[in-house]
Amino acid sequence: MKKLRIATRKSKLALWQTEHVAQRIRDHHPDVEVTLVPLSTRGDEVLDRSLAEIGGKGLFLKELERAILDGEADIAVHSLKDVPAEPSEDFDLAAFLPRADWRDWWITRDGATPEDLPPGSRVGTASLRRQSQLLARFPHLEVVTVRGNVQTRLAKLDSGEVDALILAAAGLQRLEIDREHTLPLEPPTFLPSAGQGVIVVQCRAGESRTLEMLQSLNCRDTFDIMCAERAVVAELGGDCRMPLAAFARLDGDRILLEARLASPDGGEVLDARVEGDRSEAENLGRKAARSLLEQGGTRILSQI
Numbered sequence: 001m002k003k004l005r006i007a008t009r010k011s012k013l014a015l016w017q018t019e020h021v022a023q024r025i026r027d028h029h030p031d032v033e034v035t036l037v038p039l040s041t042r043g044d045e046v047l048d049r050s051l052a053e054i055g056g057k058g059l060f061l062k063e064l065e066r067a068i069l070d071g072e073a074d075i076a077v078h079s080l081k082d083v084p085a086e087p088s089e090d091f092d093l094a095a096f097l098p099r100a101d102w103r104d105w106w107i108t109r110d111g112a113t114p115e116d117l118p119p120g121s122r123v124g125t126a127s128l129r130r131q132s133q134l135l136a137r138f139p140h141l142e143v144v145t146v147r148g149n150v151q152t153r154l155a156k157l158d159s160g161e162v163d164a165l166i167l168a169a170a171g172l173q174r175l176e177i178d179r180e181h182t183l184p185l186e187p188p189t190f191l192p193s194a195g196q197g198v199i200v201v202q203c204r205a206g207e208s209r210t211l212e213m214l215q216s217l218n219c220r221d222t223f224d225i226m227c228a229e230r231a232v233v234a235e236l237g238g239d240c241r242m243p244l245a246a247f248a249r250l251d252g253d254r255i256l257l258e259a260r261l262a263s264p265d266g267g268e269v270l271d272a273r274v275e276g277d278r279s280e281a282e283n284l285g286r287k288a289a290r291s292l293l294e295q296g297g298t299r300i301l302s303q304i
Helices: 012-028 062-069 128-137 150-158 169-174 208-217 220-236 278-302
Strands: 003-009 033-039 075-079 091-096 104-107 122-124 142-144 164-168 182-185 199-204 244-251 254-262 269-277
Touching (some): 003 012, 003 062, 012 033, 012 075, 012 150, 012 169, 012 199, 033 062, 062 075, 091 220, 104 169, 122 150, 128 142, 128 244, 128 254, 128 269, 150 164, 164 169, 199 208, 220 244, 220 254, 220 278, 244 278, 254 278, 269 278
Parallel strands (some): 003 033, 003 075, 122 142, 122 164
Antiparallel strands (some): 075 199, 091 199, 104 164, 244 254, 254 269
16 A cells, blocks of 8 residues: 545644644555545534534544545544444444543633633533533533634634633644633543544455554554443444543553433433453443443433
């Protein structure tokens, strides 16, 4: 394989992530000519509604996947949290890069914390997961849908359209955006989305040469904890239309997994915590999901 074409979204963050992967491939395989194939996706084009309303994060993938199937590209680069947890017969996830900062950041113009903001203050996010966890702890705040790229969202904060934003730390760090007033949102109050902070490379199923080449990029630790997190989502049949969080970490060869399912208004929050050997990662995720259902998760899901 002397040439490799990578399908990518056109946003600055997506292009950064794809060029990062491209450079890693060039470093490991200097004889391969790597080029980018930037594409526009429906998820990027429809910005006036939440992802839950227009069909979920899978809308960020469809055009890129079509380019692979049509022979216009060989692989695609995604944020893993945008990739549906149910496996596809047409594609393989060929490489999981080391996980970056997995946290959400609370961002304001003046350093105000959630406790500082008066009732009715507007917090921008398009994520039901973020919304439910925020309102569970700070019910006096109002959540408004804010979508678009990172710069677009920050502009809404700077213009006063919202009083605070919740954004993924990894995206800000990758774009080298340094905001003066940020506050990490961490466990136990906040759990991240399954796969948050992870870049993944996708290829057509069964492409053995491509899979072999991309193994040089794969991080085994990240792969194992992602198996646990994504199994929670798959077991519940979830995507971004579900206020679901999952966070796994390694302690030696053991995986510690926390999962959370909450009602969109934050009125009900269910938590599950499991641990076990990393070889049982997928089973741990399923176990955590079943625990959420046993606690009343079906009731929450029926309301969404």
